[in-house]
Amino acid sequence: MEGYDAIGSDEGKLGQVVEVDGDFVIVEGGRLRKKRYAIPTAFAHADDGEQVVRLTVSKSLVQDSPALKDGPLDRQAVAEHYGLAEGYTAPETQGYGELTPDDPAWSAEQEQLRTGVEPAAKQRVESREGQEAGVRGRQIIPPDPHDPL
Secondary structure (H helix, E strand, O other): OOOOEEEOOOOOEEEEEEEEEOOEEEEEEOOOOOEEEEEEHHHEEEEOOOOEEEEOOOHHHHHOOOEOOOOOOOHHHHHHHOOOOOOOOOOOOHHHHOOOOOOOOOOHHHHHHHHOOOOHHHHHHHHHHOOOOOOOOOOOOOOOOOOOO
16 A cells, blocks of 8 residues: 555545554655645555555545654544544443432432422423413403404
């Protein structure tokens, strides 16, 4: 794959593949100021017949990625740019699932039930059960007293 031309999904030429570093293809491009970019191999597909590496990402996306400087490859930054970084781990809950009164996972409805206040959702259901079917809210326009209905 080294020495192959790298071509983006928009048919834009990025440069030549200079190295394969684990899960990344290193592409060098530019005329006067050469820049190196790391592209995950998940987006690179080599065509040995044409001696090109076709990318499933556009040239502009690659050019917006973190450029490689002297030193080690920042794999986390490159993976985040391409949307391949792993998410953060969820914090552990206190008490292995048992909620304590000062636990931030305690909902307002649970707090209302604990203190003896009727939850708002239950109040809405009870108020709607007392209304006539088909009538919602109060009448905006008062009836005409002269209308003989």
